[in-house]
Structures are given as C-alpha cells and as structure tokens.
C-alpha cells in the first residue's frame with residue numbers, strides 16, 4: 001500500500017528539501033554574513049549514509065521528490081554519488097539540485113551520470129560588478145557558462161532570481177530574456193524576511209511583473225500545467241522558455257505547502273518560517289530503530305504550522321533564521 005505523510009490540516013507532504021552542507025563558496029547579502037561565519041564541526045553534519053537512511057525512511061512514508069540544497073551542495077565532495085544513491089531509493093521519483101552554479105560546469109558529467117532530474121541555478125544578476133556586490137565574490141561568467149553547459153547536457157534548468165530594489169531591479173528584463181533565447185524557466189522569487197534578508201528591499205512579484213511587461217508586453221498566465229510547485233508561469237510570444245513568479249510573501253501558498261526540510265545537521269523542519277524542528281541526529285546515532293525514527297517524523301509532520309505571518313509582523317520575521325543553515 002502506498003503511504004502518505006499528512007499534517008493536521010490534511011496537507012500531503014511529499015517533497016523534501018535536503019540540505020547536505022551549511023558551507024558555501026559565495027556570501028550573498030541576503031543569506032550569509034560577509035565574514036566571520038562560524039562553521040559547525042564536520043562531525044555535526046550527517047554522513048551520506050545517515051542522509052540515505054533517513055531518506056529511505058522518508059521515501060517509505062511518502063516523500064516522492066527530493067531537492068538537494070545547502071549552503072552550496074556542490075562544495076560537499078561526492079554530491080553526485082549521493083544523488084545517484086537517492087535516485088535508487090524506493091518511493092523516490094525525482095531528485096533535483098539547487099546550486100549557485102559556481103562549481104556546476106565541472107560537476108555536470110557526474111551529475112548527468114547520476115541521473116539528476118533537474119537543476120535550479122540561482123542567478124540574480126548578469127553584471128559582474130553587481131554580482132560582486134551581491135555575492136561578495138567574482139565570477140558571474142562561470143555561472144553563465146554552467147547554465148549553457150547544463151542545457152547542452154539535456155538537463156532541465158530553472159533559473160531562480162530574487163529581485164531587489166536598487167540592486168538588480170534594472171536588469172530584471174535582461175534576466176527574463178534568458179528564457180526568450182533558451183529553453184529555460186526563469187523564475188522571480190520574492191525575498192522572504194528571514195535573518196539578514198530583512199535589511200534588503202525586495203520587489204513584490206507584482207512589481208517585477210510590471211517591470212517585465214514594460215519590455216515584453218502584457219503577461220497572460222499560461223493555462224497548461226507547468227512544474228509541480230507554487231510558481232505561476234507565463235509564456236510571452238517569441239519565448240523559447242518560460243517565466244515564473246513565486247510570491248511566498250504577497251501571495252502566500254502555505255495552504256498547499258507540501259514540504260519538509262532536513263538540515264545538514266539532521267534537524268527536520270516542517271516550516272521555513274517557524275522555529276519548530278526535530279533533532280533526528282541524536283536518535284539516529286543513539287541506536288534508534290527505523291520504526292522509532294518514522295514515528296518521530298510523522299509526529300512532527302502532523303504539527304506543520306498552518307502558515308507564515310510575514311505580512312502581519314507576527315511569526316518570526318527577522319529572527320536569526322539562516323537560509324544557508326536551514327537549506328533554502
């Protein structure tokens with residue numbers, strides 16, 4: 001019998017975001033401090049065997065899709081090997097990766113051989129100076145080369161961009177044009193007020209859409225089904241790819257959220273915006289059985305919060321939640 005994980009509101013949780021490291025080779029303004037990051041000891045991070053054991057249990061309970069994330073997942077050696085192993089777990093139908101693209105070009109052959117089902121590349125700018133300001137590192141050309149190489153390798157690619165007033169605002173139509181010229185989905189994601197992101201001034205999805213309409217004309221929603229997440233898609237005429245909008249703040253999609261998150265330290269989180277989590281590493285290393293772990297997972301999943309309160313100032317906006325530690 002196929003099992004499903006349900007929370008107390010009846011939402012089916014079949015999607016896991018799996019953070020395999022909290023380390024990163026960039027220092028994006030909205031995600032990490034510029035320096036002085038306190039790394040947790042390596043031993044605090046789950047080993048690949050430990051991730052696989054938990055993912056096998058989660059696959060048995062009802063998780064069907066896994067997104068490997070971080071920190072930057074490609075800084076953890078052997079990421080492609082882990083992906084191949086995740087792909088072979090019973091119940092797991094899709095394994096994809098979210099990356100900043102910096103190390104992607106050289107890893108592509110191994111990722112393709114592992115059977116990776118898709119890549120999300122985070123790219124907020126095409127301009128080297130803005131890239132340096134935003135990520136505090138140089139090398140946007142490396143990311144653009146990796147994007148072309150991933151498309152040539154035949155792996156479905158999505159580009160994720162966070163629109164920020166006064167930073168990449170003027171470039172948004174140029175970023176969207178990547179989807180005009182290449183078969184990629186370019187998605188604009190509203191910045192969530194978590195951690196250091198509260199210091200920045202994000203554009204809403206509506207403001208971004210207006211900026212794009214100035215260049216590409218009226219955007220009419222695509223009626224067919226594209227993707228299986230919360231993005232709304234558009235296919236302007238003359239586009240090879242698609243444009244998407246993900247508006248977690250202005251158009252909360254918490255009511256249909258299907259996600260669980262597992263951090264690199266082995267904490268299971270049912271919601272990005274709340275403190276609630278469960279330490280699975282201690283029982284995992286302390287001899288707990290699969291049944292014990294499964295029961296703990298189901299109990300936590302049932303308590304998934306109903307939604308965030310970013311707009312009303314309630315909940316946890318601005319609390320020191322750190323995307324690179326939770327897994328974005």
Ligand code: SAM
Pocket residue numbers: 024030031069070071072073098099100120121122160162189190191192193194197323324327328
């Ligand atoms: N390092 C990888 C990357 O950049 O794609 C994976 C981890 S990163 C935390 C995942 C995604 O989270 C990135 O696309 C980043 O832009 C996004 N992100 C980080 N902080 C965010 C925030 N406060 N609101 C919305 N998206 C955020």
Ligand code: SF4
Pocket residue numbers: 024025026027028031032070071072100122323324328
């Ligand atoms: Fe690193 Fe991704 Fe955070 Fe940027 S958004 S600092 S690339 S984890």
